[in-house]
Amino acid sequence: MRDARQNADDTDRQTPPNFLAILSLAFTIVCSPIAVLLGAIALRQIARTGQRGRELARLAVISGTALTVATLVIYLGIEMTTHGG
Secondary structure, eight states: OOOHHHHHHHHHHHSOBOHHHHHHHHHHHHOHHHHHHHHHHHHHHHHHHOOBOHHHHHHHHHHHHHHHHHHHHHHHHHHHHHTTO
């Protein structure tokens, strides 16, 4: 006899992950600020609908934020060294 947890696991496998969560992770490579925005929207949708993909959206928000900050630090460092700022 199957218990409720096994039935819930089967249901989780059958529901598709949130599309924006997947898209946000892909945008982490292409344009990290957009990844942060899409990941935040995906997290709200997942909380509202109960879809899968929370980990993907969180990863996109965290890595997108880190890449955006790193890019800004590098850019500002280059600007300051080349323009004597």
